[in-house]
Amino acid sequence: MSTQVQERETDTEAEETSDQQQRRRSETGERDDMRERAETDLSEADETVRIKVFRYDPEVEGKKDPRFDTFEVPFRKGMTVLDSLIYARDHFDSSLTFRHSCRQAICGSDALFVNGRQRLGCKTQMVDLEWPVRIEPLPHAEVVKDLVVDMEHFYDQMEAVEPYFQTNDLPDGELEEQRQTRENREKVKMSTRCIWCSACMSSCNIAAGDNEYLGPAAINKAYRFAMDKREGADIKEHRLNIIEQEHGVWRCQTQFSCTEVCPKDIPLTEHIQELKREAVKSNLKFW
Amino acid sequence: MTIHEHDVIVVGAGGAGLRAAIAANEEGADVAMVTKLHPVRSHTGAAEGGINAALRDGDDWELHAYDTMKGSDYLGDAPAIETLAQDAPEEVIQLEHWGMPFSREDDGRVSQRPFGGLSFPRTTYAGAETGHHLLHTMYEQVVKRGITVYDEFYVSRLAVTDHDDPEDRECHGCVAYDIKSGDVVGFRANNGVILATGGDGQVFDHTTNAVANTGDGAAMAYRAGVPVEDMEFVQFHPTTLPSTGVLISEGVRGEGGILYNREGERFMFEHGYANNDGELASRDVVSRAELTEVNEGRGINDEYVYLDMRHLGEERIYDRLENIIHLAEDFEGVNPVEEPMPVKPGQHYHMGGIETSEHGETCINGLYAAGECACASVHGSNRLGGNALPELIVFGARAGHHAAGRDLGKAEVPIGSSAESEAEEGLDTPVEPGALDSTDGDVAADGALVEPTEVVEHAVEYERSRVEDMLERDGTNHAEIRGDLQKAMTENVNVFREKESLKDALEVIRECRERYQDVAVSDPSRTYNTDLIHTIETRNLIDIAETITLGALARDEFRGAHWRREHQERKDEEWLKHTMISWNEGTPRLYYKPVVLEGESKEYEPKVRSY
Numbered sequence: 001m002s003t004q005v006q007e008r009e010t011d012t013e014a015e016e017t018s019d020q021q022q023r024r025r026s027e028t029g030e031r032d033d034m035r036e037r038a039e040t041d042l043s044e045a046d047e048t049v050r051i052k053v054f055r056y057d058p059e060v061e062g063k064k065d066p067r068f069d070t071f072e073v074p075f076r077k078g079m080t081v082l083d084s085l086i087y088a089r090d091h092f093d094s095s096l097t098f099r100h101s102c103r104q105a106i107c108g109s110d111a112l113f114v115n116g117r118q119r120l121g122c123k124t125q126m127v128d129l130e131w132p133v134r135i136e137p138l139p140h141a142e143v144v145k146d147l148v149v150d151m152e153h154f155y156d157q158m159e160a161v162e163p164y165f166q167t168n169d170l171p172d173g174e175l176e177e178q179r180q181t182r183e184n185r186e187k188v189k190m191s192t193r194c195i196w197c198s199a200c201m202s203s204c205n206i207a208a209g210d211n212e213y214l215g216p217a218a219i220n221k222a223y224r225f226a227m228d229k230r231e232g233a234d235i236k237e238h239r240l241n242i243i244e245q246e247h248g249v250w251r252c253q254t255q256f257s258c259t260e261v262c263p264k265d266i267p268l269t270e271h272i273q274e275l276k277r278e279a280v281k282s283n284l285k286f287w
Numbered sequence: 288m289t290i291h292e293h294d295v296i297v298v299g300a301g302g303a304g305l306r307a308a309i310a311a312n313e314e315g316a317d318v319a320m321v322t323k324l325h326p327v328r329s330h331t332g333a334a335e336g337g338i339n340a341a342l343r344d345g346d347d348w349e350l351h352a353y354d355t356m357k358g359s360d361y362l363g364d365a366p367a368i369e370t371l372a373q374d375a376p377e378e379v380i381q382l383e384h385w386g387m388p389f390s391r392e393d394d395g396r397v398s399q400r401p402f403g404g405l406s407f408p409r410t411t412y413a414g415a416e417t418g419h420h421l422l423h424t425m426y427e428q429v430v431k432r433g434i435t436v437y438d439e440f441y442v443s444r445l446a447v448t449d450h451d452d453p454e455d456r457e458c459h460g461c462v463a464y465d466i467k468s469g470d471v472v473g474f475r476a477n478n479g480v481i482l483a484t485g486g487d488g489q490v491f492d493h494t495t496n497a498v499a500n501t502g503d504g505a506a507m508a509y510r511a512g513v514p515v516e517d518m519e520f521v522q523f524h525p526t527t528l529p530s531t532g533v534l535i536s537e538g539v540r541g542e543g544g545i546l547y548n549r550e551g552e553r554f555m556f557e558h559g560y561a562n563n564d565g566e567l568a569s570r571d572v573v574s575r576a577e578l579t580e581v582n583e584g585r586g587i588n589d590e591y592v593y594l595d596m597r598h599l600g601e602e603r604i605y606d607r608l609e610n611i612i613h614l615a616e617d618f619e620g621v622n623p624v625e626e627p628m629p630v631k632p633g634q635h636y637h638m639g640g641i642e643t644s645e646h647g648e649t650c651i652n653g654l655y656a657a658g659e660c661a662c663a664s665v666h667g668s669n670r671l672g673g674n675a676l677p678e679l680i681v682f683g684a685r686a687g688h689h690a691a692g693r694d695l696g697k698a699e700v701p702i703g704s705s706a707e708s709e710a711e712e713g714l715d716t717p718v719e720p721g722a723l724d725s726t727d728g729d730v731a732a733d734g735a736l737v738e739p740t741e742v743v744e745h746a747v748e749y750e751r752s753r754v755e756d757m758l759e760r761d762g763t764n765h766a767e768i769r770g771d772l773q774k775a776m777t778e779n780v781n782v783f784r785e786k787e788s789l790k791d792a793l794e795v796i797r798e799c800r801e802r803y804q805d806v807a808v809s810d811p812s813r814t815y816n817t818d819l820i821h822t823i824e825t826r827n828l829i830d831i832a833e834t835i836t837l838g839a840l841a842r843d844e845f846r847g848a849h850w851r852r853e854h855q856e857r858k859d860e861e862w863l864k865h866t867m868i869s870w871n872e873g874t875p876r877l878y879y880k881p882v883v884l885e886g887e888s889k890e891y892e893p894k895v896r897s898y
Contacts, residue, residue, distance in 0.1 A: 060812050078530045078620060090766040094818045095810030099328075101497040104533045104618065106419055107328040123617045144467060145815040151325065164427035165386025175342065175376055177383040179395030185388060192388045192420060196327050228386065 047075040050132035051084050053096065057145050060095075066143075068134075069093070075126065081114055081135060082121035085147075098147040105263055108195030111202070112147055113138055118199035118261040138202040154198040157215050161222040161242055166235050178230045191224035191271060193264040200258035200268055212247040216258035216268040219243055223271040226278065237282060244279045252276075288747055290460075290473035290740070293319040293435070295690045297481045298442045298461060298504060301329035302418070302679030303658025303686075304483030305425035306378075307647075310687025311481075312432050318691070319435040321442055321463050321474060323499060323820070326426045330485055330497040331679065334418025335536035335610070336402065337410035338382075338680075339673040340375035343399065346407040348372040352886070355674060358404045358569055359667025360847035361863060361893040362517065365886035366699035367645045367663035370685075375677040378684065379411050387424040389413045390607075401541050402673040403567040404898065410673040415536050415610045421676055437474075439466040442503065443753075443823050445480065445511045446473065446746035447651060449736045453512025453869070454703050458654035459739040461507075462750045466820065469813025471754060473747040475739065479690030481647065481655040482508060483683060486637050489824070490832045491781075492773035494634035495527050495534040504660040506827035508641045509834065513649040514703075514869040516662040518639035518831075519838030519849050522670055523782050525573035527633030528619045529591045535611060535630055537672040540566040542607055544596040546577070547627065548585040554592070564898035571669050571848040572898065574632035574782050581631070593627035632782055636675060638666040638848065639838065642702050642867065646695045647686025650703035657686040663700060664865065667882070668847025700883060708864065711877035714841050717790045718797040720833050722873030723804065757822060762807030765822040772799045772825075772832055780836050785852035789840040796833045803829060833875070838866040841877055847896075859893050 052070050057063035071088040073079075082100055089096040099109040103122045110121040113136040115129055126133065141149035171178060200216040201207050207215045214222075225231055226239040243249050249272050258268040295311040297304045300322035311318040320326065341351045351372035356363055379397075383389060389397040390412055401408040413420040429436065440463040448457045460475040474480075484504030488496025509515050525546075526535040540546075546566050548554045555561050560576035561568030568576075577592050586592055596604060596611075601624050604612065615623045640662035647655040647663075658679045665678050689695050736742055775795035779788035803826060810818040844858040845851055864879040884891045 057812050057814060059814055063812075078618075090770075094764055094766065094808075095812065095816075097810075097815050097817050101324060101328050101499045102330060102333050103498065103531060104333060104614065106332045106416075107324070107330070107497065109324070109328050125617075125620075145812065148815050155325070159430055162431075164431040165424070167384075167386075170384055175380050177380055177389075177397050180391050181395055182391050182393065185391050188388060189414070192423070193416070195332075195419070196325075225386070228388075230386065 048072045049075045049079070049084060049126055051088065052132055052134045053085070053088065053147070054136040055146055056143055070132070079126045080122055081112065081119070081124045081126065081133065082110055084126060084133070085121060085135065097145050106195060108197035111138055111197035111199040111263070112136065113202070118203045120197060120199070120263040123263060138198065140202050140208045141198070151198060153211070154196070154201055154215070154217070157201070157218040158196065158221060160214060161218045162239070163221045165225060165228070165231065167231050168234065169230065169232050180230055184229045188224050188228050190266050191220050191227070193266055194220055195264060197263060199261045199263060203257040203261045205255060205257065206251050206253060210247060210251060213251045214243065214248055216272065219249055219275065220266060220268050220271050223275055226275065240275070240279045240282050243275055249276050249279065288473065288744060289470065290475050290743055290747070291319065291437070292475040292477065293317050294476070294478045295481065295687070296321060296460060296474050296476040297483055297687070298322070299329070299483035299485060300324070300326035300436065300438070301331035301483060301485050301658065302421055302425065302676060303683035304481070305422070305429055306680045306683030307481045307483055307657055307687035308434050309425065309428050309432065310684040311691040312434055314688055314691035314693050316478060316691035319437060319474070320429070321437045321440045321461070323439065323441040323466070325438040326429065326436060327423060329422060330500055332419045332422040333495070333497065333534070334421070334676055335415045335534065336538050337400065337412035337417045337673045338375070338379055338421070338676040339402065339405065339409050339671070340379040340411055340677060341372065341407070341409055342376050342379065342397070342411065343409070346409050348376070350406050351375070351409060354405050355665065355671060356891045357894070357896055358669055358671040360669055360857065360896050361859070361884065361891065362664070362667030362846060362865070362882055364664050364700045364883040365891055366883060367665050369886050370645045371665050371674070371677055371681050374681040374684070378677065378680040382421065382424055382680070385424050385428055387413060387420050400538070401567070402671070403537055403540065403564070404569045404671040405673070410541070412538070415538050415608050418676065437463065440464070440472070441466055441820050441823070442507070444746050444750050445507050445654065446743040447511045447654070448742055454650045456512055457652040458511070460743045462746045464750070464754065464820070466815055469816060471747055471751045473743040475743050476653065478692065479653045479655055481657060481686045481690055482641065482660055483656070483658045484660045486659040487828070487831045488634045488637070490773065490776050490828050490835065491634040492777045493527070493532050495524055495532050496634065501824035501827050502660070502831040503824065503827050504656065505641050506830045508649060508654065508656060509830060509870050511651060511654070512870065513651055513654065514642045514867045515834050516639055516642040516865050516867055517664060517668070517838065518834040518868065519842050519866060520638035520668045520847060521634060521835060522570055522636040522638060522848050523574045523632040524635030525570055525577055525632050526594050526630040527635070528615070529629050529631050531618045532633045533614055533618045534633070534635065535594060535614065535628060536608070539594060539596050539608060539611055542596070542603070543599055544594055545598070546573070547593045547595060548580045549587050550585055552585070554580050554585070561898045568898040569669055569671060575850065577630070577632055578782050587629060591629040591631040594630045595627035596623055597625070597627070636670055638662070638664070638668065638670050639835070644698035644700045644702050645682070645685065646689045646698045647682055648689065648698065648702065655686040655690050657682040668849055701880065706880040707867070707878045708881050709879050711841055711879065714837070714877060716837070716840070717794050720793065720837060721870070721875045723800055754819065757806065757808045757819065758811060760807045762805035763802050764809060765806050765825040768799050768802050768806065769821070769825045769828060771795065772828060776832055776835070780839055783850060783852060784839050786840065789836055792836045793833070793840070796829060796836060799829050834868045837868060837875065837877060841866055863893065
């Protein structure tokens with residue numbers, strides 16, 4: 001299972017309504033209490049929202065062929081996409097699989113493809129979406145199961161830019177910090193907000209076509225260090241060499257898709273552009 | 288059978304785990320991290336406020352230690368508290384040298400700000416996302432050092448010898464479920480296993496904690512024979528958003544944010560909860576004040592109060608608290624620049640945990656714990672804001688160094704049975720706590736299992752059959768059990784506690800245990816089976832909930848975060864002691880050990896904790 005983009009084209013939707021699911025559960029005598037609770041909640045809710053969720057499991061009969069399942073979830077004010085998934089899992093189908101942890105947009109676990117756009121499930125309000133809501137795994141990544149994708153390639157790219165602070169200018173004094181101006185801290189501030197959710201990488205056409213492209217998140221990570229004056233000029237030079245490689249900054253065609261989907265509002269495209277300019281400046285120096 | 292071998296195994300990859308792994312690596316050990324999430328997903332990343340460290344002229348570690356002891360309501364152990372205060376400055380500067388993007392003063396030095404319960408503005412911060420930067424900065428160091436990380440491996444059992452006396456036991460590794468492949472694999476640790484699994488807020492249904500915070504490390508250590516300490520002390524943060532439990536940093540109050548009730552009264556002062564420090568009184572004081580306001584009809588929608596920061600001005604808010612704006616908008620639909628934020632108390636932090644010395648040692652040889660899952664004890668009955676992050680790095684580093692062989696001298700904080708001063712014999716519980724029968728596998732065998740590789744292999748076999756069993760049988764889904772447990776804990780073991788409701792909670796916990804006998808995993812898949820993970824976690828939540836409730840029932844006084852309706856005063860003559868619970872092969876035993884108030888050069892004298 002490589003990407004779900006093709007999936008949408010062939011449209012292999014095999015829908016099963018929550019009614020059918022409930023009937024099936026009941027027949028097997030499984031989790032009757034859960035079903036009752038779900039029904040009670042449903043009847044008390046003024047409104048329900050329908051979610052269509054991508055399902056795939058490489059080893060379970062009936063799930064080997066990707067399909068969409070439909071769940072009717074009672075709507076509550078303030079409900080997020082993640083809330084709806086948790087509800088569906090805890091009330092209808094405990095095998096529904098997705099990553100999530102902090103519920104507050106800081107762990108970066110739940111980047112999903114919601115109504116055709118990369119978003120964090122936990123910070124996407126249902127009221128801001130068109131219903132029914134279609135929830136798929138991130139495009140351009142291997143699907144492991146349901147909404148879970150393999151993140152290894154993303155992590156590899158992040159690690160390819162030497163994503164750690166390096167300096168030759170540590171102060172000598174005991175308990176003495178390196179000085180940094182407020183302006184310089186402000187300069188790198190947005191870049192340090194990255195939560196490694198990989199929404200940007202998934203949205204990027206270039207990354208989709210060139211598997212070796214570092215991608216917006218990794219280049220932003222390089223930016224975070226290259227622009228931090230505590231690292232010093234030599235190390236900046238070294239960093240610019242890394243991001244100038246064949247699959248580095250010059251691949252970016254400034255389509256801004258990464259910037260549009262970033263849940264932390266990091267100006268990724270601008271950072272890439274700025275690194276291109278820095279690289280040019282740095283190269284001119286040696287002429 | 289796959290068995291990975293390393294010198295030091297660190298379980299969990301949040302702040303304490305990362306720091307421990309770096310420390311063991313610094314010491315020359317081959318270290319591996321085993322974590323159920325990828326390291327950058329850890330909940331340390333959600334910490335907002337800052338790191339207390341005495342860095343500046345006019346401040347010193349002794350003041351930090353004094354504030355911490357006072358904040359602990361004299362239930363912290365002086366050697367641990369002093370270690371925290373002494374080591375924190377060096378650790379903070381170390382983070383700066385690793386590139387952590389701290390907020391800065393005009394002169395380029397790292398900024399510090401005031402926090403509740405502190406006599407000096409010593410909370411070092413990086414915007415309102417200090418934990419995020421701390422987590423990422425340390426993970427960067429792990430990448431730099433090439434430390435092995437087994438991410439999305441869920442550790443479900445420790446590999447410990449089965450000597451009768453826990454203090455004779457030795458930990459040789461652990462067993463993990465490889466979430467992606469479904470394999471159960473062994474980890475053999477030549478020098479030590481460090482538990483850094485974080486909090487257990489999922490015991491409650493309204494919490495700032497992540498879904499992953501299920502007390503796995505504490506529950507595993509407890510069942511392996513390590514006592515848990517002061518479990519009744521659970522901190523409820525006074526400012527969480529009502530609909531999600533998302534935390535609004537104490538930094539808002541540190542910068543001047545004000546709490547109002549429905550009448551528009553600044554109740555912290557006007558109703559006399561904290562006449563000097565007002566909103567900056569310690570967390571338990573503010574949480575109880577808010578709930579009292581709500582209970583007496585002065586809350587909004589009978590649920591919450593208002594936290595207002597509009598008077599700070601847009602510029603200052605954006606400069607120092609920008610992420611608060613996003614949190615309030617995204618998760619509560621409120622713009623805090625224009626309107627006050629609704630807030631109520633939510634479970635936030637567990638002061639209690641695995642009993643350790645200030646070196647992170649437990650009474651089982653080769654088993655360490657650090658961070659929120661541990662109890663050294665630094666926070667005693669109440670943690671001060673800004674003291675959790677220094678705890679992670681200070682004690683993470685010490686556990687890592689010690690496990691890798693560095694000589695830290697003899698620890699001053701006593702652990703194990705020799706520290707026991709008295710047994711609790713008269714606790715009136717409505718049901719028997721602990722294991723339902725002796726066949727649930729956590730009971731040690733006959734002392735035959737001592738050879739390290741055999742110990743690990745045996746543990747792997749055991750977990751394999753447990754997993755098989757849960758996957759194959761039909762039965763109850765864990766989600767119902769978990770939901771009922773969480774609800775009972777929030778109802779009965781919250782900010783306000785009383786004897787009868789604590790007993791009610793014990794009955795519900797017992798029922799949950801019984802229902803868990805029939806628990807089954809519906810998802811038959813080996814691939815990324817979160818149903819299975821959550822089912823295993825739920826067992827841990829049951830054990831943790833029980834220890835919290837037992838401790839709360841035993842302690843008939845009011846101290847720090849623990850308040851009892853029938854006992855609204857601190858009882859120093861009786862209760863300057865830690866509540867200890869040992870699993871005792873399925874028949875939990877309560878006992879006490881005295882608090883250590885003797886510091887390096889002075890004795891801390893319990894005083895009234897007023898702010």
